[in-house]
Amino acid sequence: MIGYQFSDTGIIYTALHTAGSSVGSEGNKSLAMVGDAVLRLVLVVHGYSKRISRGEINNALSTIGSQTLLARAGFDNGLEAYIETNPSQGEFISDRVMATTVEAIIGAVYIDSKQDTAAVERTMAAFGLS
Secondary structure (H helix, E strand, C coil): CCCCCCCCHHHHHHHCECCCECCECCCCHHHHHHHHHHHHHHHHHHHHHCCCCHHHHHHHHHHHCCHHHHHHHHHHCCHHHHCECCHHHCCCCCHHHHHHHHHHHHHHHHHHCCCCHHHHHHHHHHCCCC
């Protein structure tokens, strides 16, 4: 789906499991924190290299990094079919859960690729986030 082959399949497994699912109480939240930070890093560095103003970079961060856009990117790519949710929440995937999962996947790619931001950029492009 994202065009990335994981060396450590356990990390993508974790990225696809929400808090309270079979992976543990935290689920993908720690990976989502990494993904959020990396997403911001990639956008800021890209904006800087293109000599885009700080205001435009901030707008890109607000738009591309928004829960709404991240969730839409996940749903548009059919990611909900692969997410393991908390059993108490049933099969319902909220926008928040989807956005967190997209961030977790970005974080998983970053860690698995040994901090290769080019791999992250390709993943973002696959999600339509570039």
